[in-house]
Amino acid sequence: MTHLLVLPFILPLGTAILLLLLRPYKLARCVTICISGLMTLWVNISLLFSIQDHGIQIYRLGGWAPPFGIVLVGDLLSGLMIVLGSIISVCALFYSFDYLEQDDQQQIFHPLFFFLWAGTNGAFLTGDLFNLFVMFEIMLMSVYALLTMLGDKKQIEGGIKLISMGLLSSVMFLTAVGGIYALCGTLNMADLAVKIKPHIDHPLVSAVAMLLIAVFGLKAAMMPMHFWLPDVHSSAPTPISAMLSGILIKVGVYALIRVFCLIFVDLQDYFQVFIITLACITMFVGGMGAVAQGDFKRQLAYSSVSQVGYILLGVGFFTVGGMGAALFYTISHGIIKSGLFMAAGFLKKMRGTTELARHGSMIKISPVFSLFLLIGVAALGGIPPASGFFMKFQLVKAGFEGGFYLPIAIALVVSLFTLFYLFKSWQQICCMEQEEAPIKMPSRNLLIPVGILALLALALGFGASPVIDLTQAAAEQLFAPEQYITAVLGAR
Amino acid sequence: MTILSIVFLPFAASLLILLLSPKLQKLDVGKTLGAVVAAVPLIVFSLIISLIGQAAHTFHIPWVESYGIELSFLVDGLSILFGMLISGIGLLVVIYSTWYLSDKEDKVKFYIYLMMFMGAMLGVVFSNNLIGLFTFWELTSISSFLLIGFWYHKEASRYGAMKALIITGFGGIAMLAGFVLLYAITDTFDISKILTMGDVIRSSSLYVPALVLIFLGCATKSAQFPFHVWLPNAMEAPTPISAYLHSATMVKAGLFLVARLSPAFSGTAFWTCLVAGAGLTTMLVGGVLAIRQTDLKGLLAYSTISQLGMIMAMFGFGTQYSVEAAIVHILNHASFKAALFMVVGIIDHGCGTRDLKYVGNLKKDMPHSFKIALVGCLSMAGLPIFGGFISKEMFYESALHIPFVTVPGLIPAFVVFASIFTFAYSFKFLIWGFFKEAPGHPPKHAHEAPMLGWISAAILASIAVLLGVAPGLFSHSILEPAAAAVSGQPAHLHLALWHGVNTPLVMSLFTVIPGTFLFLRLNKVTAFQSKIAAKLPHFNPNFLYNRGFLGGIPSVARRSLLQIQSGYLKRYLFMIVSFVITAVLLFSLFKGWTLSYDGLTAAGITIPQLLTFTLIVCAALATIRFKNRISAILSLGMTGFLVAFFYVLMGAPDLALTQFLVEAISVILILLVFYLVPPYFEEKTHKTAKSLDVVLSVFVGVVMTYYMAMVMDSHFTESIAHYYLEMSEKLAGGRNVVNVVIVDFRGFDTMGEISVFSIAALAVYAMLKLKKKPKLGKEGDSGL
Numbered sequence A: 001m002t003h004l005l006v007l008p009f010i011l012p013l014g015t016a017i018l019l020l021l022l023r024p025y026k027l028a029r030c031v032t033i034c035i036s037g038l039m040t041l042w043v044n045i046s047l048l049f050s051i052q053d054h055g056i057q058i059y060r061l062g063g064w065a066p067p068f069g070i071v072l073v074g075d076l077l078s079g080l081m082i083v084l085g086s087i088i089s090v091c092a093l094f095y096s097f098d099y100l101e102q103d104d105q106q107q108i109f110h111p112l113f114f115f116l117w118a119g120t121n122g123a124f125l126t127g128d129l130f131n132l133f134v135m136f137e138i139m140l141m142s143v144y145a146l147l148t149m150l151g152d153k154k155q156i157e158g159g160i161k162l163i164s165m166g167l168l169s170s171v172m173f174l175t176a177v178g179g180i181y182a183l184c185g186t187l188n189m190a191d192l193a194v195k196i197k198p199h200i201d202h203p204l205v206s207a208v209a210m211l212l213i214a215v216f217g218l219k220a221a222m223m224p225m226h227f228w229l230p231d232v233h234s235s236a237p238t239p240i241s242a243m244l245s246g247i248l249i250k251v252g253v254y255a256l257i258r259v260f261c262l263i264f265v266d267l268q269d270y271f272q273v274f275i276i277t278l279a280c281i282t283m284f285v286g287g288m289g290a291v292a293q294g295d296f297k298r299q300l301a302y303s304s305v306s307q308v309g310y311i312l313l314g315v316g317f318f319t320v321g322g323m324g325a326a327l328f329y330t331i332s333h334g335i336i337k338s339g340l341f342m343a344a345g346f347l348k349k350m351r352g353t354t355e356l357a358r359h360g361s362m363i364k365i366s367p368v369f370s371l372f373l374l375i376g377v378a379a380l381g382g383i384p385p386a387s388g389f390f391m392k393f394q395l396v397k398a399g400f401e402g403g404f405y406l407p408i409a410i411a412l413v414v415s416l417f418t419l420f421y422l423f424k425s426w427q428q429i430c431c432m433e434q435e436e437a438p439i440k441m442p443s444r445n446l447l448i449p450v451g452i453l454a455l456l457a458l459a460l461g462f463g464a465s466p467v468i469d470l471t472q473a474a475a476e477q478l479f480a481p482e483q484y485i486t487a488v489l490g491a492r
Numbered sequence B: 001m002t003i004l005s006i007v008f009l010p011f012a013a014s015l016l017i018l019l020l021s022p023k024l025q026k027l028d029v030g031k032t033l034g035a036v037v038a039a040v041p042l043i044v045f046s047l048i049i050s051l052i053g054q055a056a057h058t059f060h061i062p063w064v065e066s067y068g069i070e071l072s073f074l075v076d077g078l079s080i081l082f083g084m085l086i087s088g089i090g091l092l093v094v095i096y097s098t099w100y101l102s103d104k105e106d107k108v109k110f111y112i113y114l115m116m117f118m119g120a121m122l123g124v125v126f127s128n129n130l131i132g133l134f135t136f137w138e139l140t141s142i143s144s145f146l147l148i149g150f151w152y153h154k155e156a157s158r159y160g161a162m163k164a165l166i167i168t169g170f171g172g173i174a175m176l177a178g179f180v181l182l183y184a185i186t187d188t189f190d191i192s193k194i195l196t197m198g199d200v201i202r203s204s205s206l207y208v209p210a211l212v213l214i215f216l217g218c219a220t221k222s223a224q225f226p227f228h229v230w231l232p233n234a235m236e237a238p239t240p241i242s243a244y245l246h247s248a249t250m251v252k253a254g255l256f257l258v259a260r261l262s263p264a265f266s267g268t269a270f271w272t273c274l275v276a277g278a279g280l281t282t283m284l285v286g287g288v289l290a291i292r293q294t295d296l297k298g299l300l301a302y303s304t305i306s307q308l309g310m311i312m313a314m315f316g317f318g319t320q321y322s323v324e325a326a327i328v329h330i331l332n333h334a335s336f337k338a339a340l341f342m343v344v345g346i347i348d349h350g351c352g353t354r355d356l357k358y359v360g361n362l363k364k365d366m367p368h369s370f371k372i373a374l375v376g377c378l379s380m381a382g383l384p385i386f387g388g389f390i391s392k393e394m395f396y397e398s399a400l401h402i403p404f405v406t407v408p409g410l411i412p413a414f415v416v417f418a419s420i421f422t423f424a425y426s427f428k429f430l431i432w433g434f435f436k437e438a439p440g441h442p443p444k445h446a447h448e449a450p451m452l453g454w455i456s457a458a459i460l461a462s463i464a465v466l467l468g469v470a471p472g473l474f475s476h477s478i479l480e481p482a483a484a485a486v487s488g489q490p491a492h493l494h495l496a497l498w499h500g501v502n503t504p505l506v507m508s509l510f511t512v513i514p515g516t517f518l519f520l521r522l523n524k525v526t527a528f529q530s531k532i533a534a535k536l537p538h539f540n541p542n543f544l545y546n547r548g549f550l551g552g553i554p555s556v557a558r559r560s561l562l563q564i565q566s567g568y569l570k571r572y573l574f575m576i577v578s579f580v581i582t583a584v585l586l587f588s589l590f591k592g593w594t595l596s597y598d599g600l601t602a603a604g605i606t607i608p609q610l611l612t613f614t615l616i617v618c619a620a621l622a623t624i625r626f627k628n629r630i631s632a633i634l635s636l637g638m639t640g641f642l643v644a645f646f647y648v649l650m651g652a653p654d655l656a657l658t659q660f661l662v663e664a665i666s667v668i669l670i671l672l673v674f675y676l677v678p679p680y681f682e683e684k685t686h687k688t689a690k691s692l693d694v695v696l697s698v699f700v701g702v703v704m705t706y707y708m709a710m711v712m713d714s715h716f717t718e719s720i721a722h723y724y725l726e727m728s729e730k731l732a733g734g735r736n737v738v739n740v741v742i743v744d745f746r747g748f749d750t751m752g753e754i755s756v757f758s759i760a761a762l763a764v765y766a767m768l769k770l771k772k773k774p775k776l777g778k779e780g781d782s783g784l
Helices: A003-021 A024-053 A078-098 A103-125 A129-148 A153-183 A191-199 A203-220 A228-234 A238-263 A266-292 A295-317 A318-352 A366-382 A387-402 A405-431 A444-462 A464-478 A483-488 B002-026 B032-051 B077-100 B105-128 B132-150 B153-188 B191-195 B199-203 B207-222 B228-235 B239-248 B249-265 B267-290 B297-317 B320-351 B368-379 B388-400 B410-434 B449-468 B474-487 B503-520 B521-537 B540-562 B569-590 B596-600 B607-625 B631-649 B653-674 B687-713 B721-732 B737-745 B749-771
Strands: A059-060 A071-074 B057-064 B067-074
Touching: A003 A024, A003 A059, A003 A103, A003 B521, A003 B653, A024 A059, A024 A078, A024 A103, A059 A483, A059 B228, A071 A078, A071 A103, A071 A483, A078 A103, A078 A238, A078 A444, A078 A464, A103 A129, A129 A153, A129 B737, A129 B749, A153 A203, A153 A228, A153 A405, A153 B228, A153 B687, A153 B749, A191 A238, A191 A483, A191 B057, A191 B207, A191 B368, A203 A238, A203 A266, A203 B199, A203 B569, A228 A295, A228 B191, A228 B228, A228 B449, A238 A266, A238 A318, A238 A483, A238 B207, A238 B503, A266 A405, A295 A318, A295 A387, A295 A405, A295 B297, A318 A366, A318 A464, A366 A405, A366 A444, A366 B267, A387 A444, A387 A464, A387 B153, A387 B297, A387 B320, A387 B540, A405 B153, A405 B199, A405 B540, A444 A464, A464 A483, A464 B057, A483 B077, A483 B267, B002 B032, B002 B067, B032 B077, B032 B105, B032 B410, B057 B132, B057 B239, B067 B077, B077 B105, B077 B239, B077 B249, B077 B388, B077 B449, B077 B474, B077 B631, B105 B207, B105 B239, B105 B249, B132 B191, B132 B207, B132 B228, B132 B239, B132 B249, B132 B737, B153 B191, B153 B199, B153 B207, B153 B228, B153 B540, B191 B207, B191 B249, B191 B631, B199 B207, B199 B249, B207 B228, B207 B249, B207 B267, B228 B239, B228 B267, B228 B297, B228 B540, B239 B320, B249 B267, B249 B297, B267 B297, B297 B388, B297 B410, B320 B388, B320 B449, B320 B474, B368 B388, B368 B410, B368 B449, B388 B410, B388 B449, B388 B737, B410 B503, B449 B474, B503 B521, B521 B540, B540 B653, B569 B687, B607 B721, B631 B749, B721 B737
Parallel strands: none
Antiparallel strands: A059 A071, B057 B067
């Protein structure tokens, strides 16, 4: 048993505590952040490689054998998600140094950020349903704290919405977990999968599954549970918006995939039409919402809703191709969207607002910014060779292979809207004449993570092959849940 | 390797200029940059020439092997013809633009975009993989977007750029779907393999959808009716760009793809109906609209639409001869149309306007431009001795022999009718522009451009003449291989001006005479057209785009969004809860969840439990009914304490103790907080809303009660709890099992929950320390 698997949780958690202790020492904090941020990234990447080489990995916390103790499980899906999370986190951390100008803000921001990171990694790695609930709580609380810490009116309002709907989802989660524990007498997901299989057609199992769809759908901003997202994503401090859209909503998608590809495998067909319908509505409503926005950050937030719809659509096909497409979509969207949010943050710093009408002339003010924004916009719009193209392509291919013509038609129509609102905003931000002078020029360092993410989006397009192979392998692994069960419970 | 340099040299040039741009912007690059850039198309052109006559060969770079996606390239007659057009006209356009762009223009950006476009366009024509082709295809859309919006401060430029992007983007999306369907039929993206599978494709059930979707891509790109509306607005681009992208090359990409895929798709009635139908309609619509234009560039734009339709129709006819005719006309059109565009640019520069209301009688002031325009217009009108005449005769000839058309004479009559307009607008350009005096005066006194300005156009015009008088120069080496690549059979072209008196010649006569008549009555006809247009303002695809897409969708979206995203938390919660509970109920009902009382009785309810339960309900109701906050809080606390009492009854004293503590603390905390809030509730909720709330609450309560009761009733397997009871002391050394579970068996959970508390504490600390000036308003956000 290697301890590598617990590091993605322990490292950020320890860092968070250390940062609280080091509060008065700015330099020490910076060094700590740099070292442990990069270390977590490195650990996560090496974990992914080790999963790829040695198969699914298990860590028994406290040495208790499953199903009695809690296990951490690293399969390809988890590995991919934690790597995505750490890439975005490292960029967001780097961004936060220049974004939060006052040191007392950073003193609180960074520990909270590491708590959030720990919770995210924990959620991706845990093999226990109740522990997943705990990780959700960590994430919810830290997002709430990060959202409201600056005390802006909009942020408090978003915070109230977040915490109310978050608590509602916690209640539903607990109801589901309580129900499933009463039924099966266990909380370990692999064990649950084994024990629930003979009783899969019991009505209560469907009730629990539906409750979990609601819980994870709320996290993932699936219609009609997406209401919290636009307010929260648009009002959060930019590094957090990037984290929220880049990785946190994907936690919901991840959890949905996990339970439906492990515990409720035999209910896939039963819920398929439901999930696909909701995915289509999510896509459409999010797209329409984004078209209607006059504020860039809100537009990006709605766009995230819409894009989550695409990911859920891929999941809803319940085929290897669809799942692979959804995973690639998740990774690619995470990178592109967090970059776009950071670009929006640059605008916010410049003029104190992200309202589109107040911006313009960026092509003159900062051609580099315009270029990065164009790459991001084109990538999300699905223009090849950027990675966004492969998101769309794989989804269409998987959809046609599965015979889902109508959902794909809707997806394609919405992708035209996507192209429309993104390029319109680009025109507004970069091309329109803007007489009003910027309040101040933000630090150019803010553009470094934006550029890195934009180039990553391009690189993920040019070098799509290994990532596509990896996501396909992850999808295949998901559709062979015996692997996971055997890895956790041993050969039976 | 040659093919790689052909495609990637322009991209490399673009990237190099991009990387050097900070330096170049500072230096005063002037015309030097243009001269350096001109080397790129020159090299590419000569490389392509060197490929002529070589056997078709391919080259590929792997991209995504698991999907059969690669960047592979195919050199055959068709790609060489297009490659020569792209690089050759590209060279002339670069030369022309060194004159056209004044020193204050951002030349660096111009050449970055232009080189990117050239590379993308070459990529399209040389691609041997559908996805590779699609990649380059979309890049041409992006570079066209950037080039149309080159003068980005102008509203019209941005509008035109967006329109082009949306319409071609729509086609691109459809085309991608079509390619994937084609992949479903053929299991490959490799074009040369697909071309050999024509029979499989035509007999497939996916043939029609695949063809329609791919054709949508071609039709939008090549500005076929009703997607032609983007092209006139694209004329906001600098004139070199209009000449290059929007007449000679990019708009022919759709034709190219139709030609490229025609061995796989053509030869069915559906193909002819779709492709030729779209082409002929476009030809007529473009011609009819072109005669109306007074803006010379607008005239050329509509004329381009019409000519593209004509070529599309020839590919649609699908005979060997019509394909040859189409190939010949592609070359002709590129030569005369690009030349005419350049002339318009010269007129625009020389007079300060290009509107026929203000410019006219330029014959003397612009002698060189006049000669070029003369050649261009006569070739466009299809008069001998120019190339346009030959291809128009071929067009007529091919229209006489169309498969799948049963009505004799219908198509020939139609093409003659449509060509009348071609004749008329060609003469309008020539006569109104160079002979007739204009009603108004141009802002500047007309003057000719220097040689750098007209030399490119002159070269193109001489090619147009050569195509007429010595077509044999091109036919064997360039045109025949191209036609052969499209039709799949060896082509033998006998191009000549004089074939004796035959049907096409008679048809030409029937074009020229009414054409002249139409031209002489042009003012009356256009006045009539304007009257119709004024009466039917909505009868126009532009209306659909402007009001439907640009205006309509955002406003509909805004209105419906206000309904969904109201900003009120209460409404959100209501919608989520009612949705989730309904779904839970339905999904369980469908699985056979019967509403029986078995569960309730199985739980074994006792009298004290029932009493406590009743009290809880009363306390909860009281909480809602109290108008006084303090009483409401206290009765809320009451429910909590009663729940704790339930635990006592169920035999869990430790849990009850915890619950008592939690409840006591929260009541005290809430009381402290509400000390600052007015003591009475304000009644704000509407009555219906309130009753809805009641209904929902009761509904949730009932469903949840059933859920719990059923859960109590069904146990699939034995719980793992016995393990904890047995092992707690033995393995973990603790007798209090609950404690052992919390700190040892599931200690990880506890660590997480402790973190949650720390974070909450930190959140409070942050809010107190970093708060600005909290001004909590009552209004919700509008959701926008």
